[in-house]
Amino acid sequence: MKASIFGLCFFIIGALSASAQTKAEQDVINLSKEKWQWMADKNVDKLATLFDAKSMFVHMGGSWGKEQELNVIKSGNIWYKKAEVYSATVNMIGNTAILLNDIDLVAVVGGNEVVNPFMVTEVYVNENGKWTMGSLTFSKLMRPVKLK
Template sequence: MKAFIIGLFLIFVGTIVTFAQQNVKYSLKQEKIINLSKQKWQWMAEKNVDLLEKLFDDKSMFIHMGGTWGKSEELTTIESENIWYKKVEIYNVTINIFGNTAILLNDIDLIAVVGGNEVINPLMVTEVYIKTKGKWKMASLTFSRLVRPVKYNNNHITD
């Protein structure tokens, strides 16, 4: 009987944990940063360097598969279309806030044009935001290629 009750309890706890993981609720602060991240992807697709310039901290760092550089180099890369962040499909977002620092992990497929060639890469993107003078600014953006296959399923990619 004791084993039955313990088994029932474990099933109950497991069900609650599974349900909680499937129904992630974000705080208002987390939602604000997640929405800012989504807006950033849109600005990158639109090559809107004016808005990105305001979002990126002056000391921000960008870590790509092919190099590492700062704010001015990233804005120049976007403006000159050396990398065009054409479209992003976001599959999962994890966010943690530590005081005035927020860290987002985004599981994405990035459709980009690099050197005139369109590529799709499965990536885990780490974004670090810091809150200064009441505003969230991006401090770092790191692209890490995932070993999973591309999830994006569109046989014809259009502009």
């Protein structure tokens, strides 16, 4: 009898922590979706609050920090027109979320529209109940573009 109650307690605790993790993961996925829309809309005010002061951005053409990323978006040097997200997975490590997005990105770079398949790694940190982005990295995939 004691073993059954003990087992039930562990099951309930496990279920509660799994649902809390699932909520955190879903919050990060939702935030990422909003971020893609803010990037498409060139909404640098929203992005400025999302990007941590020490955040880093890695692109095919270079890497830089928050201010340069915001300037690139604001100026239209890179216009993230549309990110078609095919999958999003999140791994939680403490208060850090690592999100992987398999996407096709429609962007305007140097006045030319391009479509590339990417695995995008986004790192978010939760401090005082607020998620901020610490890193965004684009890794070009070998698969063909899926977007029609």
